[in-house]
Amino acid sequence: MFEIAPGRTALITGGASGFGFAVAERLVAAGAKVAIADVRESGVADAASRLGSAIPIVMDVTDRDAVVDGVARAADVLGGLDTLVNSAGVFEFRPFEEISEREWDWIIDVNLKGVFLSCQAAMPYLRASGRGRIVNVSSDAGKKGYALISTYVASKFGVVGLTESLAAEFGPYGVTVNAVCPSTVSETGMGQKVLDQKVRLFGKPAERILEDGASSYPLRRLGTVADVADAILFLVSDSASWISGESINIDGGNLSG
Numbered sequence: 466m467f468e469i470a471p472g473r474t475a476l477i478t479g480g481a482s483g484f485g486f487a488v489a490e491r492l493v494a495a496g497a498k499v500a501i502a503d504v505r506e507s508g509v510a511d512a513a514s515r516l517g518s519a520i521p522i523v524m525d526v527t528d529r530d531a532v533v534d535g536v537a538r539a540a541d542v543l544g545g546l547d548t549l550v551n552s553a554g555v556f557e558f559r560p561f562e563e564i565s566e567r568e569w570d571w572i573i574d575v576n577l578k579g580v581f582l583s584c585q586a587a588m589p590y591l592r593a594s595g596r597g598r599i600v601n602v603s604s605d606a607g608k609k610g611y612a613l614i615s616t617y618v619a620s621k622f623g624v625v626g627l628t629e630s631l632a633a634e635f636g637p638y639g640v641t642v643n644a645v646c647p648s649t650v651s652e653t654g655m656g657q658k659v660l661d662q663k664v665r666l667f668g669k670p671a672e673r674i675l676e677d678g679a680s681s682y683p684l685r686r687l688g689t690v691a692d693v694a695d696a697i698l699f700l701v702s703d704s705a706s707w708i709s710g711e712s713i714n715i716d717g718g719n720l721s722g
Contacts, residue, residue, distance in 0.1 A: 467704035469495040470596060474543040475701070476500045476536060478526055478583055479553030480519075481512040483653035484602055487694035488550050489516055492701070500539035502526075503553070526553045526579030536586040547594035548701055549587045551580045551601045551624075556655050558613045558662040569616050576620035577627070584631060588640070597640035600700045601628050602693075605648045605716045613666075621646075625712045632710030641709040643700045648716035650688045651675060683718030 475492050479485040480501025492499050493516050501516070502524040503509035513521035520542050524535035540546040555575045557568060580601050591597030606614060607621030625644055632642040650656045663674050679687045693715050699705055700713075714720050 467699055467702040469497055469698070469701065470547075470703050471496070473497040473548055473701070474499075474540075474545050474594075475548035475550065476502060476522075476539040476543075476546055476583075476587065477550040477552060478502045478524065478579065479551075479602075481505065481508040483552065483655065484647075484650075484690060484693050484697065485550065485552035486512055486516075487690045488552065488697050489519055491694055491698045492548075493518055495698075497548070498543045500543055502535050502539070526551075526583055527574040529582055532579075532582040533586045536583065536590070540590045545594060546587055546590035547596050548598045549583060549591065549600075550697060550701070551583050551599070553579050554602060554655065556614070556617050556658060558659075558666065559616070560613060561615050564616055572616040573620050573623075576617070577623040580624055580627060584627075584642075588635065591640050592635065592638040595639045596706075597635070597638070598701045599628075599631065599640065599642040600697045601642070601644040602697075603628070603644040603646045603712055605646050605714065605720055607644070607646050607712065608714065608720055628712055629710045636709055641700070641706065643705075643708060643710070644712040645693060645696050645700070646712050646714050646716065646720075647693045648682070648688055648719050649678070650690055650693060651678075652690045681719070682716070683721065686717065688715060688717060 477485045481503035500520040502522040504525050506523045509521040513519045522535045525531045603624040604621040606618045607625045628644040
């Protein structure tokens with residue numbers, strides 16, 4: 466098993482659910498000190514309670530002041546900050562010609578601007594630690610365009626590009642910056658939303674959509690939260706100390722064909 470550096474201090478956005486919560490669970494179990502940030506106070510408080518030792522931080526990743534304050538609080542309470550996992554994200558299905566400017570701004574702000582603001586606020590702490598780690602959650606839609614989710618695709622392509630740029634700029638300070646690019650995972654809130662919207666769009670029962678989805682992957686199964694969280698934990702670990710600027714597909718071989 467790969468080793469998590471002793472005393473690692475981590476902030477996870479979108480940490481109240483989905484990939485973020487699963488990563489927080491693994492880091493806490495590995496002995497790291499963890500803060501989880503989310504926009505909903507009740508959700509982040511409940512998640513922190515379930516994790517036991519995690520620090521809850523209410524933070525809107527689209528608000529610069531909130532992000533700066535949230536990152537500073539995490540660093541203060543944890544005694545520093547050497548790890549940032551950006552897992553906050555939103556999603557909508559919409560024909561391109563029906564996308565409003567408001568919806569475009571909302572998705573870009575959460576999925577891309579939120580990563581920018583969080584990385585910028587955290588970078589001084591990550592540089593100072595000498596062992597900084599950033600893992601951004603992008604998507605297979607950050608590598609390939611898909612119909613009906615053009616705003617989401619644009620935001621996730623942006624995350625991949627930002628990841629590569631930050632890796633080049635901050636590598637000299639010992640900061641590694643990577644991304645993961647999962648396909649849809651139905652276990653998450655976003656995955657359930659995707660499934661619900663596909664049911665409405667295509668008029669098929671959820672079970673059939675899941676079966677069709679599983680059969681479309683070379684590995685013939687759907688991805689799980691654990692598949693993604695374990696990859697993120699590896700990128701945080703000392704075993705990945707010479708990996709940077711990568712956006713790793715976690716998609717059952719979907720993009721290989």
